[in-house]
Amino acid sequence: xxxxxxxxxxxxxxxxxxxxxxxxxxxxxxxxxxxxxxxxxxxxxxxxxxxxxxxxxxxxxxxxxxxxxxxxxxxxxxxxxxxxxxxxxxxxxxxxxxxxxxxxxxxxxxxxxxxxxxxxxxxxxxxxxxxxxxxxxxxxxxxxxxxxxxxxxxxxxxxxxxxxxxxxxxxxxxx
Numbered sequence: 001x002x003x004x005x006x007x008x009x010x011x012x013x014x015x016x017x018x019x020x021x022x023x024x025x026x027x028x029x030x031x032x033x034x035x036x037x038x039x040x041x042x043x044x045x046x047x048x049x050x051x052x053x054x055x056x057x058x059x060x061x062x063x064x065x066x067x068x069x070x071x072x073x074x075x076x077x078x079x080x081x082x083x084x085x086x087x088x089x090x091x092x093x094x095x096x097x098x099x100x101x102x103x104x105x106x107x108x109x110x111x112x113x114x115x116x117x118x119x120x121x122x123x124x125x126x127x128x129x130x131x132x133x134x135x136x137x138x139x140x141x142x143x144x145x146x147x148x149x150x151x152x153x154x155x156x157x158x159x160x161x162x163x164x165x166x167x168x169x170x171x172x173x174x175x
Contacts, residue, residue, distance in 0.1 A: 015105035016163030025159060029152040032116050036141045038065035048138040059133055066124045073121060084114060101166060112155040116148055
């Protein structure tokens, strides 16, 4: 019985002190920086280095994702923006007005996700408008990946600081 208690004390199910929350944060940012408009980082670097078939694959893959995103935004963009704003507002209020730890953790995950999606949408419009191909497309995708990584570093730092402050304040209250 003591063994199970030790395991459950190690795997705390609260948000900021839970190893599972930090695994989700790490996996989310890893996936967000690994794939740019459906194209993996290694495909972009191989297309840039080797060209030929890899460049055709990259262009086809990015074209499919750009068309899909822009088609969806042109059909139902205002509904998507309204729904996303409503959900973000709800979670924001639950997190910081009502001080719910789980809502704070969710907000610190989905708000940066929203920013990443907006950056992807902006890049999609730019790729369509400028008819990007070849090395110009590779540069744009790599630049987007860089900014997503910067956003990820800032977000992980802010989440860690907020979580640490939350855990410390909770432990100070229990003393």
